[in-house]
Amino acid sequence: MHPFIYHRPANVNDAVTLAAKGPDHKLLAGGQSLVQAMKLRLSSPSDVIDLGSIKDLSGIKAxxxxxTIGAMTRHAEVEKxxxxxxxxxxxxxxxxxxGDRQVRxxxxxxxxxxxxxxxxxxxxAVLGLGATIVTNKRRIPADEFFKGLFETALAQGELITSVVFPVPKRAAxxxxxxxxxxxxxVGVFVAESSSGVRVAVTGAGPCVFRQKDMEKALAAKFSPESVAGVKQAASGLNSDLHAGAEYRAHLVTVMAKRAVENALK
Amino acid sequence: MNAPLIGARIPRKEDYRFLTGAGRYTDDVTLPHQTHAVFVRSPHAHAKIKSINSSRAKSAPGVLAVYTGDDIAAAKLGGLPCGWLITDVNGQPMKEPPYPVLAQGKVRFSGERVAVVVAETLDQAHDAAELVEVNYEVLPAVVDAVKALAKGAPALHEVAPDNTCYVWALGDKSAVDAAFAKAAHVTKLEFVNNRLIPNAIEPRAANGSYSRADDSYTLYVASQNPHVERLLMTAFVMGLPEHKVRVVAGDVGGGFGSKIYLYAEDVVVTWASKQLNRPVKWTADRSESYLSDAHGRDHTTTAELALDKDGKFLAMRVKTAANVGAYLSTFASCVPTILYATLLAGQYTTPVIHCEVTAVFTNTSPVDAYRGAGRPEATYVVERLVETAARELKIDAAEIRRRNFIRSFPYQTPVALLYDTGNYDATLDAATKMADVAGFAARKAEAAKRGKLRGLGYACYIEACGIAPSAVAGSLGARAGLFEAGEIRVHPTGSVTVFTGSHSHGQGHETSFAQVVADRLGLPIDSVDIVHGDTSKILFGMGTYGSRSIAVGGTAIVKALDKIVAKGKKIAAHLLEAAEADIEYDRGVFTVKGTDKKKMFGEVSFAAYVPHNYPHDKLEPGLNENAFYDPTNFTFPAGSYVCEVEVDPETGVVRIERWIAVDDFGKIINPMIVDGQVHGGLAQGIGQALTENCHYDASGQLVTGSFMDYSIPRATDVPMFEVDTRETPCTHNPLGVKGCGEAGAIGAPAALMNAITDAIGAKDLPMPATPQTVWRAIQNEKAA
Structure with missing residues (x-):
């Protein structure tokens, strides 16, 4: 790990001010990606701004x-x-x-x-539930937040403060x-709510996406059979050592079907 | 007298210190004036080194030295030696290209050591290592053994322009060809035995130090055999006398073979410690281990079995290309030959067998012994062929095995080995019963109702442990002996320290060896301590690998115990005023035959060290004996595994429903430790078959460079194992023991792949059977 200056601001304003000083100033949330990259010397920020002391960023309100879940809420807290x-x-x-217990x-x-x-x-979950990402500047609907591979709608100096999840009728x-x-x-999140059915797919492509054909089929009838025959196109999907695009495409259908089954349980 | 200790499930003495953080591993050793080394490694799989500029690194904060291949050449350090000379089919010695400890003009695998930076702190060494500028001219690389043999493939070494280290063969080819010509049926398979990366919980580490006072070195190192490490390093690389070098391998957190070898880092830190007159420590991080530890397996094989119409095996023909990586690691040459082809008879009476092995250099990390070492590869060949033949001939898979079992011992196989004993029916019968094979059809039907594919597979493996005897191994090319040494030091008040040349790095020797000694001497187990892993304490040792410790190291201890008892009888005879011939000994008690006159072991040992009343005219005082033991033969553990799986055809996910393992390890010292060894071996074998695969891309970059991409099995990937044993004692060692460390890893892959292919109805499937691989195979079967 290369040396860096460590900051631990007490409020969002201070954090954002520090972060705005340059691209080498990195915000540190849980550190499960950034710290690993720093350990491998793949990332060498000049300044690390730890958000861990900002109390307003943590917590769950229903x-x-x-x-509404604060941005700094740990996975284990949400789980439990x-x-x-x-x-x-x-x-x-x-x-x-x-991940595992330590990651969570x-x-x-x-x-x-x-x-x-x-x-x-x-x-x-964020895209599948149609959540709203709240930042220090604005509210961003999930549909507008995820822009591509490691890309989001967040601007320089913009910090997620919380996420508001609408409660669905059922989801899995x-x-x-x-x-x-x-x-x-491949991970598939299926949700049915008063505003309709949403199906969000992660892992399969360069960025999470909605599977609209499945959403249509499920809107007509929310049952596993409705999606069992809906095929995901393989083109544009990820392909690596572990899973080719064709296999991933196939898994989207299988996981969607199982998600619907689970949602109905 | 105490209850018998041999055969008792005694909790491991060493676990208290391991579980409470009191272990002392190499990285825990920090010496006065300690310095730290970081190796600069090649990012390329194959490249010329045009220049190295280390001036910036040398002037970085805290840096004490930067050494490159030029410094090593100037110091006239030799390359890393190979411990086994294979003679090829034309009577020529194998090609042995130099394996420099720091690259000399060329790098041949990604991760090869190019330079070393030594600094006051580890961080400083890391920072400076980034400043070493190496100018490479990248060359085309080849990572696949078969591709490396093709015309026009990039050549790694001048001495082997066709990348061939040797072509070696075993068996009567013309007899095999003749048998195939007449066979009613031939089963043929072509497969890759996938390359594996060892994953000991403790990465490799070395801490070298030099004493100006007496011109001596001490190397702390995570090693499975410190004496061999010292022998190779002093005699072949550094040109030092052995008495000036102490090698200490204290607590070592697993090895699985990967810590048998002499590695370049060990040499470099030892050499550098004298240059700087300060101790130099290096500990691998996990990524470094992945790049530079010796890998395992990597065979590409065509295998054929000839049968008559009744399923009787007539002949076997095997051709293998074995990837040995960029350089010959310490025992790389004997693994795909002596430890592979000799095992191809398995448990069967196949009368003629021929095996040809081509060892191939590629731009990958060196390949050497990894848990099982040649024997898993052989078992995979035999047991996949046998199961496939059974399916093709529509003979029950257990039945075809029974029709071919060896039942008369000793049995001379057509591939050099002489099996002393075994009872293959006993383990297979027990395994089929425990597995309720009779109920399988009903379970398969029930699974089908749930949309799942259920399959059952067997593997009946044989293993050869404790490579021996030295004379035979020597005639086959071994450049070292294959004996073991042990010493029993009885203290005046009767407690005992045992020094063994075997090395424990997870095997539990401190308990099982102590059981052997305490049982014989009638002592509580806590009165016996086992010392291992330090060349300054132990007279000599060949270390631990190939499941040899109890059979060879344990026997050396027994031989030393024999001498202790013999001397004790003389002392007891004197104390009891009886003739030596009338003294009987049983577990700590010396008795005059036919009387109740007796002396306890503690009384005898006390007399030996406080010799007031002692036969000084006949005996020296003291009670301390050692023994070297060179076995007359291998030992031959064997067993039967039955595995039942359920495959989800929608995803290709394989779930292991049941695993039955019935092993014959001969006499067992501590059944709990044996269970643990079997469980661990099975998990590693399951890893090979289901999850693990070392993958280099075509340019020679290691794609599976971390746990993010290299998948070792987790607890949820393995079932609750159901294990049992049957016992045919080894006939040629006094304990009747055979060894158990590798069995699981040897038998498991074939059993699992037999079960998966049974479930999905495919003839063959490449390992590892990842969900995608299984799913694709199911799609192919549907399309066919």
């Missing part, structure tokens, strides 16, 4: 129709939260499938979204894990 388990059990279950103890919702790893789990997330890393080779 109202009847929404669950009685409020989340009651309102959106699929979201708690998803958090419980991220440190990793955060905001960090995962800002990083937007193509194989991360949270983007599927089914993940096909990479044997080695346990990241999603």
């Amino acid at each position: 109202s009847g129709s929404e669950v 939260s009685p409020e989340v388990r009651k309102a959106i059990p699929a979201l708690a279950a998803l958090a419980g499938q991220i 103890a440190m990793g955060t919702l905001g960090g995962a979204l800002a990083n937007n790893d193509p194989a991360a789990d949270y983007p599927a 997330y089914t993940k096909f894990k990479n044997q080695a890393s346990r990241f999603a080779i």
Whole structure:
């Protein structure tokens, strides 16, 4: 690891001011991606701004129709939260499938979204539930947030403060894990709410995406059979040592079907 | 007298210190004035080194020295030696290109050591290593053994322009060809035995120091055989006398073969410690281990089995290209030959066998012995062929094995080995019963109702442990002996320290060896301590690999115990005023035959060290004996594994439903430790078959460079193992023991692949059977 200057601001304004000083000033949330990259000397920020002391960024609030989760809330907190388990059990279950115990103890919702790893789990829930990403500047609908491979709508100096998840009628997330890393080779989040059905797919492509053909089929009838025959095109999907595009495309259908089954349980 | 200790499930003495963080591993050793080394490694698989500029690195903060291949050449250090000379089919010695400890003008695999930076702190060494500028001219690379043999492939070494290290063969080719010509049926398979990366929990580490006072060196190193390390390093590389070098391999966190070898880093830190007159420590990080530890397996094989119409095996023909990597690691040459082709008879009476092996240099990390070493590859050949033949001939897979089992011992195989004993029916019968093979059809039907494919597979493996005797090994090319040494030091008040040349790095010797000694001497186990892993304490040792420790090292201890008892009888005879011939000994008690007159072991040892009443005219005082033991033969553990899997055809995911392992390890000292060895071996074998695969891309970059991409099995990937044993004691060592360390890894891959191919109805499937691989095979079967 190269030397760097460590900051631990107490509020969002100070954090944003520090972060705005240059591209070598990096925000540190749970550190599950940034610190690894720094250890491997692949990333060498001049300044690291640790968000861990900003109390406002952490915590879970549930109202009847929404669950609001602070950006610095750890995966393990979401996994174990009685409020989340009651309102959106699929979201708690998803958090419980991220990485391993150590990762879940440190990793955060905001960090995962800002990083937007193509194989991360949270983007599927955020897009699948049609959540709203709240930053220090604005509210960004999920549909406008995920822009591409490790790319988001966040501007320089913009910091996620919380995410507002609407409570669905039913939802489920089914993940096909990479044997080695346990990241999603394909993860499908299915949600049915008063505003319709959403199907979000992570792992399969360069960025999380909605599977609109499946959404249509499920809107007509929310049952596993509705998606079992809906094929995902392989073109544009990821292909690597572990899974080719064709296999990933196939898994999108299988995982979607199983997610619907689970949502109906 | 105490209860018998041999055969007792005694908790491991060493676990207290391991589990409470009191172990002392190489990296825990920090010496006064310690310095730290970081190696600069080649990012290219094949390149000329045009120049190295280390001036910036040398002037970086805290840097004490930067050494390159030029410094090593100037110091006239030799290259790393290979410990086994293979003679090829034309009677020529194998090609042995130099394996420099730091690259000399050329690099041949990604991760090869190009320079070393030594600094006051590890961070300073890392920072400075980034400042070493190496100017490379990148050359085309080849990573696949078969491609490396093709005309026009990039050549790695001048001495081997066709990348061939040797072509070696075993068996009667014309007899085999004749048998094939007449056979009613031939089963043929072509497959790759996938390359594996060892994953000991402790990475390799070395800490070299030099004493100006007496011109001596001490090397702390994570090694499985410190004496061999010292022998190779002093005699072949550094030109030092052995008495000036002490090698200490204290607590070592696993090896699986990868820490048998003499590595360049060990030599460099030892040499550098004298240049700087300060100790130099290096500890690999995981990525470095992946790049530079010796890998395992990597065979490309065509295998054929000839059978008569009743399923009787007539002949076997095997042709293998073995990838040895860029250089010959310490025992690389004997693994795909002596430890592979000789095992191809398996448990069967196949009368003639021929095997031809081409060892091939490629731009990859060197390949050497990894848990099983040649024997998993052989078992995979035999057991996949046998199971496939059974399916093709529509003979039950257990039945075809029974029709061909060896039942008369000793048995001379057509591939050099002489099996002393075994009972293959006993293990297979027990395994099929435990597995409820009779109920499999019903379970398969039930699974089908749930949309799942259920399959069952066997593997009946044989293993040869404790390579021996030295004279035979020497005639086959071994450049070292294959004996073991042991010493029993009885202290005046009767407690005992045992010094063994075997090395424990997870095997539990401190417990099982102590059981052997305490049992014989009638002592509580806590009165016996086992010392290993230090050349200054142990008289000599060949170390631990090839499941040899109990059979060879344990026997050396027994031979030393025999001498202790013999001397003890003389002392007891004197104390009891009886004739020596009348003294009987049983577990700590010397008795005058036919009387109740007796002396306890502690009384005898006390008399030996406080010799007031002692036969000084006949005996020296003291009670301390050592023995060297060179076995007369290998030992031959064998067993039967039955594996039942369920495959999800939608995803290709394989779930192991049941695993039955019935092994014959001869006499067992500590069944709990043996269970653990079997469990660990099975998990590694399952890893090879299901998850693990070392992958280099065509340019020679290691793609599976970390746990993110290289998948070792997790707890959820393995079932609850159901293990049992049957016992035919080894006939040629006094304990009747055979060894158990590698069995699981040897038998498991074939059993699992037999089960998966059974489930999905495919003839063959490449390892590892990842979900994608299985899913694609299912699609292919559907299309066919």
